[in-house]
Amino acid sequence: MKHFENFARNLTRCGSVAVLLAAAGAAFAQPYPNRVVKLVSQFPPGGGTDLVARIVAPELEKLLGQSVIVENKVGAAGNIGAEFVAKSAPDGYTILVANNTIVTNPSLQKTPFDVTKDFAPITVVGATAIALAVHPSVPAKSVKELIEMVKKDPAKFSYSSCGNGTAMHLAGELFKQVAGISMVHIPYKGCGPAIIDGISGQVPILFNTITNTSPQAKGGKLRILAIASATRSPVDEQIPTIAEAGFAGFDADIWFGFLAPANTPRDIVIKLNDAVSKVVAMPEVQAKMKAQLFSSRASTPDDFAKVIQSDLSKWSKLVKEAKIQAE
Template identity: 45%
Template sequence: MSTSTHHRAVVSGRRKALVALAGLAAGAAALPGAALAQAFPTKPITIVVPFSAGGTTDILARLVGQYLSTELGQPVVVDNKAGAGGNIGGQFAAKAPADGYTLFMGTVGTHAINAALYKKMPFDHLKDFAPLSRVANVPNLLVANPKQPFSTVPEMIAYAKANPGKINFGSPGNGASPHLSGELFKSMAKVDLTHIPYKGSAPAVTDLLGNQIAIMFDNMPSVIPHVRSGKLRAIAITTAKRSPELPDVPTIAEAGVPGYEAMSWFGMFAPAGTPAPVLAKISGALAKVLANPEVKKKIIDQGGEPVNETPAQFGAFIRSETTKWAKVVKESGASLD
């Protein structure tokens, strides 16, 4: 082989090697998303709950987390970050790395009400989160300490009108749906109640059991055990229909405030910017969890209605809820800094 022929062969070989390397590099560049999803998850996943332990958001997050752990093959832990009507936890989750390892159990408060209620929001609930699925719709229950001198809605309205401002009503926090349920009741029943916000449901329920506050609007799962044990008196339910779990408890609308309706809902989110293949993997696992008969039964036993929807359906629902609750907040005159 002549020198020039040998030189051409070497150059040609180098070119082929470079082309092959370039091809590998291009393939690797196209892979991260797919490879990421295939490998995901390789470590524990955290669900941020923006309220204290023991409340409905926490109960649902722990239930879903337990089954999600089985589906994804990694531990799922709950991190409670309570305060500011869910905004502290919401801000933390919104700013977490968008890698699928931080999820958020949002509520009608964090993802519909707060945007209208708070003058300054630490996150944008529509832009900063990727919706995965609603998990449950939950009625709010109007409950009273049994020592209170009323046991029906008309009796409570009469007592409130005779004693303006004397009835203290607790809620899991400013802007949470139980708070707005109370504000809606005040405006529609034309009564003066004093709102006492707590950092979550559990401390409010403790004070209600101790008769430190008279009544509470709360998500049914947080209070139904105390109603069943007789420690709290169920006065009425906030939804348009009665609950199969408490069929003898009337709706607020049928008990004397026509047209009244309010409902809490809870759903799973990831931070915006989480890679699409990772979102798809979490979403698929979550859909299996929410279709599981055991999970559905546990949600129903808590007084909730199980929901399983696509990210697109959940996103559309959030937009409609944002519009609805902005109107309620405006009409109630409620506002927070």
């Protein structure tokens, strides 16, 4: 009798284990996604990266059939948010919404992540242009005219940026390098103060965002000579590029992209790429992006990885040659 009771007890235990294993297997077998997907913005609410995340999130939620939320993890020039995602589980539920500081920061400082090893690129989602603008008192009406002016009297000219090591600073230094000119860099504590001194004529040459310069240009307080993007922006195709002034390949725009932690399963990366690309192609999403002066674009994961590697090499080389330091 005792042997029978022991046998029955063991059988019950085995049955319980089998049920648990079956439940676990069923959970793992559920298609992705089966719970909330978190988009992590490196920067505070209201900034470009955060705006992109919040424009994409509602439509992405509809396509994935699960809640998509935006969480801001800010600080250290975006490094805190990037590190958080890099160290998250590679399961597709924590996604970094980054801008290109993720490739410029490693050129300027030691970062707590390796952008080429700790992330699985998903897709680029958009970009915003950096503008080369001047105060109306500056006679130059084109990039070529500005270069000629600076070459004649280099001690007379300086340009402003939004701060040491910012994308605007790097764009300015790249411009100086390819144009073969010398201008003193005046860094500001943010884009706003640089714009204020730009429209007052205090520092009459600016590398600043198109978002900041466009309203001032429309009001006659600044003149945009060109944008630092590879091609003209669909936001305003009347503005030429620096590349068109004889500097083929010049590209220093600010892109936005989605990245997952490294080792995220390829099928999840592909599913996210497909979904986000469809969202970015939606007319209503493109309209919202355009209203913020962002252009919409998408890429394959492999193409995005190439952009990251190319930009990392380009900015690392420039930072070293121009001896640029972050604040």
